Amino acid sequence: DGGITQSPKYLFRKEGQNVTLSCEQNLNHDAMYWYRQDPGQGLRLIYYSQIVNDFQKGDIAEGYSVSREKKESFPLTVTSAQKNPTAFYLCASSLRQGGETQYFGPGTRLLVL
Amino acid sequence: SQQGEEDPQALSIQEGENATMNCSYKTSINNLQWYRQNSGRGLVHLILIRSNEREKHSGRLRVTLDTSKKSSSLLITASRAADTASYFCATDALTDSWGKLQFGAGTQVVVTP
Secondary structure, three states: OOOEEEEOOEEEEOOOOOEEEEEEEOOOOOEEEEEEEOOOOOEEEEEEEEEOOEEEEOOOOOOEEEOOOEOOEOOEEEOOOOOOOOEEEEEEEEOOOOOOOOEEOOOEEEEEO | OOOOEEEOOEEEEEOOOOEEEEEEOOOOEEEEEEEEEOOOOOEEEEEEEEOOOOEEEEOOEEEEEEOOOOEEEEEEOOOOHHHOEEEEEEEEEOOOOOOOEEEOOOEEEEEEO
């Protein structure tokens, strides 16, 4: 059963805490992405990775960090430096380049306590 | 930055009617894609249309592209309650050598029985 999985579905963050969102794909895709979606808005790119051990900042990278140690995995850490982290976070992947069709995970909703 | 802008922001129709939504963008593109998002879920790819194509069909979906006007339209024919969702256009700008998608804010479609 191929696809992208994200966990957890809901995540609660306390002030000053770092939290990590998981994203795993078994599509054998080279490229992976993290987007943030706020209510009634489109997707904004946080980070993207074209290949293992490489990643680039997107439009809103401040307060976030990523790693790409394995092709299948692209975890996102929301650090305490991100002052407004409440949002819906979507992970996606594409076969090679960013302009190709992207396949999305089900999303993680992050809420601040 | 948002490249695509959808219009209208929201659309309410009855089952069996057609739904049309438009997307305008600012810079030249390699391709334009349409995605659907059900409430609280990830995005699902619908259609990709390349800059040298003018029209594409997929089932009840018809997409047109007018590069001279920098606009695209998505038509859903004979709509069903299951078509209730938000629809996003995403553009792959010609100026971006690797190709990151820029998403619009979406059109929210409600289909009532």
